[in-house]
Amino acid sequence: MKYDIAIIGGGPAGLMAAVASSQLGAKVVLLEKNPRPGVKLLLTGGGRCNLTNNLSDSRAFISRLGSKAKFLFSALTRFGVADTLEFFHALGLKTKVENDQRVFPLSNKAEDVLAVFLAELKKYQVKVETQSEVKKLVKKDQHIEKIILTDGREIEADKYILATGGKSYPQTGSSGDGYGWLKQLGHTVISPAPSLTPLIVAESFIKDLEGLSVEAAKLSLYQGAKKITSAQGDIIFTANGLSGPLTLDLSRQIDAGKLNDLFIEVDFMPLSDLESLDKKLQQVLAASSKQVKNSLDNFVLPKLKSVILKLSRINPEKKSNLISRQERLSLVKLIKGLRLKIKSLAGFERAMITKGGVALNEVEPQTMRSKKINNLFICGEILDLDGPTGGFNLQICWTTGFVAGQSAQKDKSF
Numbered sequence: 001m002k003y004d005i006a007i008i009g010g011g012p013a014g015l016m017a018a019v020a021s022s023q024l025g026a027k028v029v030l031l032e033k034n035p036r037p038g039v040k041l042l043l044t045g046g047g048r049c050n051l052t053n054n055l056s057d058s059r060a061f062i063s064r065l066g067s068k069a070k071f072l073f074s075a076l077t078r079f080g081v082a083d084t085l086e087f088f089h090a091l092g093l094k095t096k097v098e099n100d101q102r103v104f105p106l107s108n109k110a111e112d113v114l115a116v117f118l119a120e121l122k123k124y125q126v127k128v129e130t131q132s133e134v135k136k137l138v139k140k141d142q143h144i145e146k147i148i149l150t151d152g153r154e155i156e157a158d159k160y161i162l163a164t165g166g167k168s169y170p171q172t173g174s175s176g177d178g179y180g181w182l183k184q185l186g187h188t189v190i191s192p193a194p195s196l197t198p199l200i201v202a203e204s205f206i207k208d209l210e211g212l213s214v215e216a217a218k219l220s221l222y223q224g225a226k227k228i229t230s231a232q233g234d235i236i237f238t239a240n241g242l243s244g245p246l247t248l249d250l251s252r253q254i255d256a257g258k259l260n261d262l263f264i265e266v267d268f269m270p271l272s273d274l275e276s277l278d279k280k281l282q283q284v285l286a287a288s289s290k291q292v293k294n295s296l297d298n299f300v301l302p303k304l305k306s307v308i309l310k311l312s313r314i315n316p317e318k319k320s321n322l323i324s325r326q327e328r329l330s331l332v333k334l335i336k337g338l339r340l341k342i343k344s345l346a347g348f349e350r351a352m353i354t355k356g357g358v359a360l361n362e363v364e365p366q367t368m369r370s371k372k373i374n375n376l377f378i379c380g381e382i383l384d385l386d387g388p389t390g391g392f393n394l395q396i397c398w399t400t401g402f403v404a405g406q407s408a409q410k411d412k413s414f
């Protein structure tokens with residue numbers, strides 16, 4: 001049996017491509033190596049699925065992704081944020097907008113997002129082949145002739161859509177298989193690297209801060225004495241470093257091969273400058289006859305209190321009103337700029353996305369068709385595109401998946 005379209009990968013991009021093409025009447029097969037599609041989708045947004053960012057202006061959306069994302073301009077015109085929301089709403093998924101325009105299902109359940117796709121796949125009779133791992137794509141001249149699965153089965157279709165994702169969270173099935181195939185087919189693959197990843201730092205005291213989460217902290221990234229960037233947002237300390245949305249976003253700017261002399265400074269109270277914070281602390285200490293470890297209780301969070309007292313070498317038992325100006329200033333400086341040496345980026349196992357992927361100048365931006373292989377379309381995270389946290393990465397999948405799916409069905413040139 002020959003299909004109109006065979007889609008490899010049942011993640012967000014492949015699912016959207018399957019729905020978009022089958023809605024236009026295509027006979028579609030979706031090949032997924034896991035026992036079920038959408039395994040990573042279920043993990044998104046901590047199980048709540050931050051499905052897009054409510055930035056309906058395409059230019060504003062693209063500017064959050066970086067210059068490469070100009071590639072998306074035409075695709076976003078065809079299926080942008082507003083179209084995505086309309087798509088989900090029409091299929092019964094209610095949504096809500098949270099901080100920073102992050103859109104979530106009203107139910108807070110990623111499985112409700114997946115359910116929308118599963119119902120559509122059923123309605124349009126897409127053949128969903130789970131536990132079907134693709135081993136290779138067989139090329140003849142400038143087109144794909146068939147797909148061979150690891151169990152020996154062969155699948156034939158007129159068009160093929162590659163949506164195997166990146167290499168991050170490999171336990172979800174995203175093991176980077178597509179990169180090798182694309183190289184064999186003559187494509188350039190920009191070296192995949194972990195991105196949106198927690199940072200691992202050198203300081204051993206970091207484990208004492210584990211679990212401390214700080215809203216609206218400020219992180220500044222330094223190469224030696226030179227400040228590279230700084231931003232404000234939410235962070236959480238881990239056993240060996242830092243995570244949370246602000247850290248993940250900052251990690252996009254770090255090259256894992258160039259960590260020499262790279263530091264991060266945490267400002268726990270960015271709303272107060274050094275002098276005003278010092279004044280506040282002076283008042284707190286002067287008004288108290290308690291030991292400093294007790295009088296700091298209403299000033300900083302307990303885990304931070306222990307660490308800054310240790311780092312400033314102040315005896316925690318010392319009476320607050322006996323703390324010297326120098327001691328007080330050292331506390332203030334630690335609160336305004338706890339300096340941490342970046343040892344490494346957490347690897348693919350903990351990276352939310354993969355940066356790098358198939359070179360964008362080898363893919364048609366209007367259709368997602370490969371410029372090397374006539375009947376191959378490419379969508380989702382396997383493209384050399386990535387965005388910050390906030391729903392941008394799933395929107396890349398919805399947009400490119402939809403365009404690939406519709407274009408593959410509409411394209412009669414093959």
Ligand SMILES: Cc1cc2nc3c(=O)[nH]c(=O)nc-3n(C[C@H](O)[C@H](O)[C@H](O)COP(=O)(O)OP(=O)(O)OC[C@H]3O[C@@H](n4cnc5c(N)ncnc54)[C@H](O)[C@@H]3O)c2cc1C
Nearest residue numbers: 009011012013033044045050134165173174380381391394
């Ligand atoms: C923990 C976590 C949380 C995240 N949260 C968010 C969020 O809230 N918002 C957001 O925008 N983004 C989020 N992301 C990023 C987002 O999940 C990804 O960008 C997105 O899943 C990529 O979709 P994709 O379809 O391109 O690839 P994937 O989701 O990786 O899907 C690829 C599929 O292809 C299958 N496959 C691979 N190789 C083969 C093969 N050889 N044969 C058959 N099948 C194969 C895989 O099993 C997989 O199911 C998160 C990522 C992680 C890891």
